[in-house]
Amino acid sequence: MSAMQIDRLLDTVIKQEASDLHLTVGKPPTVRMSGRLVELKTKSLDSEDTTSLMKSISPERAQNELQEEGGSDFGFAYGPQDDPEKSARFRVSIFRQKGSVAMVLRRIPNKLLDIDKIGLPPIVKDLIRRPRGLFLVTGPTGSGKTTTLASMIDYININLDRHIITVEDPIEYYQPHKKSIVNQREVGTDVPSFSEALRRALRQDPDVILVGEMRDLETIEAAITAAETGHLVFGTLHTNSAAGTINRLIDAFPTNQQQQVRAQLSVALIAVLSQQLLKRVDTKGMCAAYEFMVVTPAIANLIREAQSFKIPSAIQTGKKFGMKLLDDFLWELYAAGKIAAGDMIDRGSNSDQLIEKVHRAGGTIGRPELDDDAA
Template sequence: MSVDMTELLQLVVDEGVSDLHLEVGAPPMVRLHGDMTPLDVPPLTAQDTERLIKTIASEAHLQQIQAVGTADFGFGFGDQARFRVSAFKQKGVFGTVLRQIPNTLLTFEQIGLQESVKDLLYRPRGLVLVTGPTGSGKSTTLASMINIINQERACHIITIEDPIEFYHYHKKSVVIQREIGVDVPSFGEALKRSLRQDPDIILVGEMRDLETMEAAVTAAETGHLVFATLHTTGAARTVDRIVDAFPTNQQAQIRTQLASSLVAVISQVLLPRADKPGRVAGFEIMVSTPSIQALIRDNKTFRITSELQTGAKYGMHTLDAHLVELFERGVISYTELITKAQDQESVLQTLRQLQQEAQQQKK
């Protein structure tokens, strides 16, 4: 019995699977709620994986795999879902991983983001960074933000992605979506060109290199609202990561530019739920204030965390504080809380304090 790609994709959509893995010598594997599970079919042969990849890849993508070993692209499965694909060669045979991109965009409430973050979407200019490890839901959060702007503001939005994940249609705004390798060669090139296309909002799928970071900061300084992602966890580390990407003689200048242009850093992780099937996002939120701007300028990012702890009135909180809150509500397990916490000792101390307060209230 040969495995059919359409049947596999239909199963992925029906079961709410996040990823589908096709490898020689193993049955198709799916990632459901964070765990890898094999499907009840025979292991795939080299002929199987090659046949399955050829049903979704274009001739140009197949040539790219032969030439450089990998091709990344997106495609639509009817009107049910889109998939982001990474097809590759390993041990001389084909393999592929497909990530499902749901068609329905989530509300802030469904994502778990507080309403105060929505204010960021109405800023006239500045840089908003959504950060976190791979697979933490950054793309979903950004797509939801763009969707809200598209529904509520009359703007010109340009997205630069590799590949395009969520399709945005013109609503109140006009949305231009450019794909790296298809419409434009690189993020840096697309960003520089976009400034001549009269944008209000620019989404940069990923700030991968120095050229892209420079262009994003410049765009934010020159009157545009720029959204971008970075593979960092926590606000302080995000600022350090950008500054460290620049040559030493430019770091003081970029700190000054970041201090004035950075509007917010939203850092997120995805965790398995303890209360029901599915996953939940944990967030750290930093909103730029005069004191945080001073810390960035003066190279004192290590003190940002204490600003977050006392910045509740600005809608700020640390990732650890949010994880403790999720644990207290029974949404995540103790193991997830401790393994994902940035400062485990501090979290344990907070839990002890909460237990003491609960005992005193019982008395």
């Protein structure tokens, strides 16, 4: 396969609005559409194909890293940038498997979504106007965290004069300067690590800092410190609930520091938004479900007193702040006919309770993908 054919594959991804393209030996190129994998009607790839496809788009840095580390990530723009219908940015992961090269390319939509269109609680706009604090967006890989954060940064960029520094691996959405100045740093290209970028950022007169991933203790520590010292810090974690996020942050620290970190978090943290993306059954595409927690004095107290197990009931009583538990949001989507019962139960925190609610409402729990395959 030549470079020409990577173009054809990428054109297909853009035209079909697929979210990902998978290239691996022994399988035809495969795209993910509305959460499902679909093989393209072309030949299975061999080792030579995947290597030449990789070389046609990978910068030298990534190819060296693939040789030395067995994998690399990078982003690149494709297509005529003045024509949003035919162009996109891609986040690429290249890696070795069974001695051959494999790749996954994720399409980053060109258009930043308006913060109102994402369906976030209205209070989010007030929270991200604050001069300091830590706002976390969490969820599994592919749950739309990057898109949500990009929309929040765009809202600040349009409405406020701020110096925004983002640290990303790789940069996904390009943010042009609007009312704010936006400096985007790519790990591996502009700076060696998240923690190093954060350490440097504090000397660069930032108002807002986005940490693409809070992977290690050093980065988590630096993000909390930045939020305490008068910066608005956005960060992401791979957690599925607000209480789980608090526990993950605290467990990253040695036991003798955990009490102090609880005290710091109770002051620095302003909100946690945990999200999931689910396949829609009423129309094509996906929809998001959220768990949203605002740190009120009551919740700050629970964090300080190591009582995160009480956070879900505090979220339930915090409806006036726009707070919501994931299971309640999932149930609303299911009741409105937007998602399947099986998907709701797979993603929910308390599956048994949701199963009971479905049965009480006279529903059945089908798995759409199993039904399709059986047909």
